[in-house]
Amino acid sequence: MKRKNQKPTKAQWIKMSVVCLLYIAFLIWIRSWWGVIVLPFIFDAYITKKINWTWWKDAENPVTRTVMSWVDAIVFALVAVYFVNIYFFQNYTIPSSSLEKSLLVGDYLFVSKMSYGPRVPQTPLSMPLTQHTMPILGTKSYSEWPQWEYKRVKGGKVQLNDIVVFNYPAGDTVSLNPNYQAVYYRLCYGYGRQIYDQMVAPVPVLDSLPVMQQRSYLLQFYELGRQYVAQNQAEFGEVTWRPVDRRENYVKRCVGLPGQTLQIKDHIVYLDGKPNKEPDNVQYNYRISLKQNIPDELVRELGLSQEDLQGAAQRGGVMPLTQHAY
Known part of the structure; x- marks a missing residue:
């Protein structure tokens, strides 16, 4: 069915203007001008209509109309979830027991991204509702290209004793065997220490050594263990690297802020020499x-x-x- 060219109505111009203004305000907020390339498509969707965005509605085959209506709804939902999860709020589950009894393993959290300012994704091309792996397929759920620099939108500041969600720093390198993903560095140090003890020399009590000598031993352990893990892919799986925003999410309580000195005495956290209030x-x-x-x-x-x-x-x-x- 051929579409007739119709002159845009006043209502269409108003809708287009409102959407464009909101979108530009969003780009200013996240300080990213790559999104400007979307503006011509917004203009076309409301005014010129050169691209038939809903071509399937004119299809003669009812199966095509039904299938494409579902595809349209699913794509819209996924895109909406993608932006909501990145910039506004996201749900998480508690992965470990470190916050018991305040929060329990398996509890669901809805976390506000607005509190501290959302982080602009470093790997923007990814499948919504996944962290790093596609369900069933077991493949990466994100594209390694492009990778943007770390940037966080302006927001509030973390306060003492806040419960925060962050990407696990040691999760930058993982083995793809699910049994070992969270403990790659521990694996390297553990196996490296065993190999050193058996094949090089007995390992001394590290706590009795100067700091630099301890560091030297640990570096040797790590290198030996890293080689062992790499040579035994059948057991440990392939070793891969993950960008910051694709590492595992952890939930912890903030017990110290930048500039404060932190000590632990008799299980009590001291900040600037004063005991910090323990949570209930x-x-x-x-x-x-x-x-x-x-x-x-x-x-x-x-x-x-x-x-x-x-x-x-x-x-x-x-x-x-x-x-x-x-």
């Missing part, structure tokens, strides 16, 4: 010895989780407990 329900590890299993009623009263109980059995009686439980 803070936990410390205790070594316990049980004469019998803890009754279920007492487990509930003390707020113990199955992970706590299982961990105690696996770690020789070491269990994280709150002051109330202790």
Whole structure:
């Protein structure tokens, strides 16, 4: 069906102007002018209509209209989710138990990106709703080109004791075997130390050595371990590098700010020589010895989780407990 050229109405001009102004304001906010290339397409969608963006609505085949209507809706939803997750808010799950009992493993969080200013993506071409790996396929969910420099949009500042989400720094290098992804450097140091001890010389007690000598040993351990992991891909998988925004997300509490001096004395964090206020329900590890299993009623009263109980059995009686439980 041939489309008729119609003169744009006043309402179309107003809509186009509002959308363009909002879009330009967005570009100013994120300080990125690459997006200016989208403006001609916005103008065409509202005014000139040279590109038939909804060609499938004129298709004679009802199957085509049905399929493309679903494709159109899905693409729109994915694009909307992409921008919302990057610049406004995103949902996360708690990956580790370090924030118990404030937050539990598996809890879902909705995190505001506006609080501290959203970070402009360094790998902008990626599949929405994925961090670094495509479900089922197991391939990368992002393109390594282009990669932009680190840039964060202006926002608020992190305050002391805020709970923040960040990309795990040591997640820059990972082995693609899921069993080892989070512990690559630990693998290298661990295996390297074993190899050094067996093939070079017995490893001394590192804490008894000067700092620079400790560093020298650790560098040797790492190099030996790195070579071992690389040579045993069948066990560890291929080793790959990830950009900052594609590393695993971690959730932690901010216990110190730039410029402050931080010390830990008797499990207490000191900032500038003063003890920092501990969060409610803070936990410390205790070594316990049980004469019998803890009754279920007492487990509930003390707020113990199955992970706590299982961990105690696996770690020789070491269990994280709150002051109330202790």
